[in-house]
Amino acid sequence: MGNKEGKIKTIAGGICAVPGFQAWGGSCGIRQNKDKKDLALIYSETDCEAAAVYTKNEVKAAPIYVTKEHLENGKARAVVVNSGNANACAPMGKENAQKECAALANALNISAEDVIVASTGIIGVALPVECIVNAIPQAVTELSAANDTAAAEAILTTDTCIKQKAVQIDLDGTTVTIGAMAKGSGMIHPNMGTMLGFVGTDAVIDSALLQELLKGCIARSFNRISVDGDTSTNDMVCVLANGKAGGAAIKAGTESCELFREALQEVCVDLAKKIAGDGEGAGRLVTCTMVNAQTEEIAETLAKSVISSSLVKAAMFGKDANWGRVLCAMGYAGTVLKPELADVYFKSKKGSVKVCENGEGLLFDEELASAVLGEEQVEIFVDLKDGTASASAWGCDLTYDYVKINGDYRS
Amino acid sequence: MGNKEGKIKTIAGGICAVPGFQAWGGSCGIRQNKDKKDLALIYSETDCEAAAVYTKNEVKAAPIYVTKEHLENGKARAVVVNSGNANACAPMGKENAQKECAALANALNISAEDVIVASTGIIGVALPVECIVNAIPQAVTELSAANDTAAAEAILTTDTCIKQKAVQIDLDGTTVTIGAMAKGSGMIHPNMGTMLGFVGTDAVIDSALLQELLKGCIARSFNRISVDGDTSTNDMVCVLANGKAGGAAIKAGTESCELFREALQEVCVDLAKKIAGDGEGAGRLVTCTMVNAQTEEIAETLAKSVISSSLVKAAMFGKDANWGRVLCAMGYAGTVLKPELADVYFKSKKGSVKVCENGEGLLFDEELASAVLGEEQVEIFVDLKDGTASASAWGCDLTYDYVKINGDYRS
Numbered sequence: 085m086g087n088k089e090g091k092i093k094t095i096a097g098g099i100c101a102v103p104g105f106q107a108w109g110g111s112c113g114i115r116q117n118k119d120k121k122d123l124a125l126i127y128s129e130t131d132c133e134a135a136a137v138y139t140k141n142e143v144k145a146a147p148i149y150v151t152k153e154h155l156e157n158g159k160a161r162a163v164v165v166n167s168g169n170a171n172a173c174a175p176m177g178k179e180n181a182q183k184e185c186a187a188l189a190n191a192l193n194i195s196a197e198d199v200i201v202a203s204t205g206i207i208g209v210a211l212p213v214e215c216i217v218n219a220i221p222q223a224v225t226e227l228s229a230a231n232d233t234a235a236a237e238a239i240l241t242t243d244t245c246i247k248q249k250a251v252q253i254d255l256d257g258t259t260v261t262i263g264a265m266a267k268g269s270g271m272i273h274p275n276m277g278t279m280l281g282f283v284g285t286d287a288v289i290d291s292a293l294l295q296e297l298l299k300g301c302i303a304r305s306f307n308r309i310s311v312d313g314d315t316s317t318n319d320m321v322c323v324l325a326n327g328k329a330g331g332a333a334i335k336a337g338t339e340s341c342e343l344f345r346e347a348l349q350e351v352c353v354d355l356a357k358k359i360a361g362d363g364e365g366a367g368r369l370v371t372c373t374m375v376n377a378q379t380e381e382i383a384e385t386l387a388k389s390v391i392s393s394s395l396v397k398a399a400m401f402g403k404d405a406n407w408g409r410v411l412c413a414m415g416y417a418g419t420v421l422k423p424e425l426a427d428v429y430f431k432s433k434k435g436s437v438k439v440c441e442n443g444e445g446l447l448f449d450e451e452l453a454s455a456v457l458g459e460e461q462v463e464i465f466v467d468l469k470d471g472t473a474s475a476s477a478w479g480c481d482l483t484y485d486y487v488k489i490n491g492d493y494r495s
Numbered sequence: 496m497g498n499k500e501g502k503i504k505t506i507a508g509g510i511c512a513v514p515g516f517q518a519w520g521g522s523c524g525i526r527q528n529k530d531k532k533d534l535a536l537i538y539s540e541t542d543c544e545a546a547a548v549y550t551k552n553e554v555k556a557a558p559i560y561v562t563k564e565h566l567e568n569g570k571a572r573a574v575v576v577n578s579g580n581a582n583a584c585a586p587m588g589k590e591n592a593q594k595e596c597a598a599l600a601n602a603l604n605i606s607a608e609d610v611i612v613a614s615t616g617i618i619g620v621a622l623p624v625e626c627i628v629n630a631i632p633q634a635v636t637e638l639s640a641a642n643d644t645a646a647a648e649a650i651l652t653t654d655t656c657i658k659q660k661a662v663q664i665d666l667d668g669t670t671v672t673i674g675a676m677a678k679g680s681g682m683i684h685p686n687m688g689t690m691l692g693f694v695g696t697d698a699v700i701d702s703a704l705l706q707e708l709l710k711g712c713i714a715r716s717f718n719r720i721s722v723d724g725d726t727s728t729n730d731m732v733c734v735l736a737n738g739k740a741g742g743a744a745i746k747a748g749t750e751s752c753e754l755f756r757e758a759l760q761e762v763c764v765d766l767a768k769k770i771a772g773d774g775e776g777a778g779r780l781v782t783c784t785m786v787n788a789q790t791e792e793i794a795e796t797l798a799k800s801v802i803s804s805s806l807v808k809a810a811m812f813g814k815d816a817n818w819g820r821v822l823c824a825m826g827y828a829g830t831v832l833k834p835e836l837a838d839v840y841f842k843s844k845k846g847s848v849k850v851c852e853n854g855e856g857l858l859f860d861e862e863l864a865s866a867v868l869g870e871e872q873v874e875i876f877v878d879l880k881d882g883t884a885s886a887s888a889w890g891c892d893l894t895y896d897y898v899k900i901n902g903d904y905r906s
Contacts, residue, residue, distance in 0.1 A: 140827070141826035142827070142832045143822050143823060143825065143832070172819065173819060173822055173851070175856075206819065207817075207823065208819045208851065208855065314827050315827060316823060317819075317822075317823055408581070408583065408584060408617065408619045409618070411554050411584055411728075412728055415553040415728060416551070416552045416553070416726060417553075421553045423554045423584070444584055444585065444586055444619070445584060445585060445586075445620060
């Protein structure tokens with residue numbers, strides 16, 4: 085990791101940090117509160133290779149079906165996303181999603197099949213599609229490489245902050261940029277509110293390889309902040325590659341491909357951590373790391389079980405070094421576990437406290453533990469002493485605000 | 496059901512409503528607060544056939560292992576239970592659990608192998624077993640058929656109320672009684688705090704059949720308030736049958752057996768619902784019923800996914816008829832689902848509101864919906880229109896107090 089990390093440079097901005105991408109974000113009237121943006125557009129000046137990963141929920145929103153159809157040929161050029169209404173389990177869902185694509189295609193003079201559509205917000209209420217259709221012509225005239233932050237803001241729902249990331253790598257002398265925006269709030273975990281991610285790159289890469297790389301990166305990022313299958317009706321992450329960087333096309337199995345994959349994964353992990361850590365007030369990012377497992381899959385299953393446990397999450401809120409709940413959550417994860425070998429630590433920039441050794445509690449400095457757990461980013465670190473594989477998963481604490489936000493989401 | 500229900504009569508009290516059972520509950524000093532009882536004993540005047548079902552958690556508390564050994568012969572006569580300390584992941588766990596059994600056996604002049612031992616409370620701290628051992632001799636002299644309520648109180652942790660149930664049935668002219676106590680708090684769901692259940696009966700039945708019936712009843716009661724495998728280190732439900740009622744032994748496959756099974760299930764369901772609905776302040780019991788599923792297993796999986804969804808639970812707290820979250824939770828349950836057929840209703844004694852038909856939202860009376868959801872017991876009722884099987888699961892809403900209680904459980 086260390087060597088490769090040095091090769092991936094974080095740069096300012098989001099998707100518009102990538103040459104050839106423009107964006108727009110504003111209010112079109114879906115939300116009653118006009119101060120909250122509700123419509124975002126992303127546009128590539130040239131054709132793109134495209135790939136996407138979708139929710140596994142059996143109940144899928146209409147935009148998911150329409151986007152899947154449009155990406156069958158692996159090509160796309162624009163994205164329309166609204167917040168405030170999920171267009172899920174709603175009348176005229178597919179027709180309305182298609183109307184959005186047609187309106188944007190018409191305004192941009194491209195094919196409707198080259199438009200990706202996504203929605204997030206309330207389920208079961210008809211999408212006021214005319215708001216979107218009416219806003220698009222003017223919005224398209226305002227597309228600009230300076231507007232990715234406005235777009236990143238427009239896709240938010242209960243999120244408290246925008247989520248963007250951009251990195252650059254050097255592939256055999258060619259500078260390649262990856263930029264992205266995402267939405268999703270860790271407060272809503274474990275029954276995820278919608279997660280959306282939109283990634284752009286100027287790499288030269290075909291859609292089949294892009295799809296394969298994206299799938300792997302999602303598995304180690306967005307899928308590690310939720311429990312398996314526990315996804316909303318609207319979840320989607322897509323990536324558009326416009327090839328503007330030039331140079332040789334990225335081929336599977338090469339060093340360039342591995343570096344590109346690492347960079348894409350870094351972008352996805354960064355956004356996933358921003359989602360996991362996004363919560364009002366006392367919310368903190370909780371990383372659970374399992375080391376020395378028999379396999380990465382076992383490590384991942386255990387880490388996800390811990391960050392999904394309501395009891396662990398509530399303990400993190402209370403700055404309570406309650407490692408018994410950590411072991412308990414590992415115990416019901418449904419995978420290989422030798423509790424009698426496990427050591428548990430709580431870590432943050434304030435220090436590290438070992439609280440459990442070989443499955444049994446240690447006497448530890450409660451004051452230090454509370455200080456460690458008082459930080460905004462804390463880590464539950466478990467040494468399984470049963471192999472050499474490791475994995476991290478990310479979540480947040482469970483706060484009063486979670487209940488408040490989700491007790492009346494519709495209003 | 497209707498016919499059989501009429502044959503099962505609820506009577507006052509708990510386990511001591513069963514002839515031949517005595518109990519004791521008091522404080523032995525495990526808890527710093529002496530006003531909160533922390534030790535319970537149950538005693539049968541004669542030998543019992545015994546059966547038990549244990550946690551599926553890979554991390555099991557010491558008393559689970561000891562009880563399993565003691566019940567290998569299907570016999571038992573007494574139970575020792577403490578609250579305040581789980582004796583899980585703690586030094587000397589098994590030795591301490593055995594010391595408890597030995598102390599009670601000695602005081603009662605029975606074999607230690609006839610003692611069942613259970614614990615609930617903090618994990619990872621050595622059990623102060625001397626408190627228990629020292630208290631037992633005096634406690635045994637105070638065993639009485641009037642003390643089941645004190646015992647039911649002594650096994651509680653974050654519970655806000657004691658949980659007891661007793662019923663009587665007539666088996667071919669013989670009156671048979673089943674009485675029980677349980678602990679567990681719905682607030683702790685979905686990552687269950689410990690659930691314990693202790694059932695006594697005067698039925699004449701052998702331990703093998705008792706085990707089979709108990710297993711089935713647990714599957715339709717306690718296991719329907721938690722998600723699969725999502726159990727604590729200490730969960731246990733046991734049943735003791737002293738045979739005092741006399742009459743013919745219950746044989747598998749007979750009408751008597753079916754009525755006994757129904758009665759045992761009714762006791763288990765009643766206790767499970769009391770656990771699910773137990774929460775401080777605004778807590779309410781939420782029943783989710785799925786009807787017209789292809790199989791009971793599908794109905795159960797869907798109902799459990801709904802009552803386990805943090806978003807659904809928070810909506811119930813907010814009296815928010817957010818049926819989209821109900822469909823979403825059904826969608827990630829990982830089983831057969833035809834969302835386009837599903838009708839969703841919210842029900843309580845205030846009325847019934849149909850909010851979704853064939854997977855799409857209906858216009859409904861929001862005021863009535865809020866009134867319906869304002870009751871202490873509410874039901875999420877889903878007609879799958881896809882078969883003839885049905886199942887219910889029970890949970891509670893997610894409240895501020897959940898976070899408060901679990902944010903600092905150890906103090």
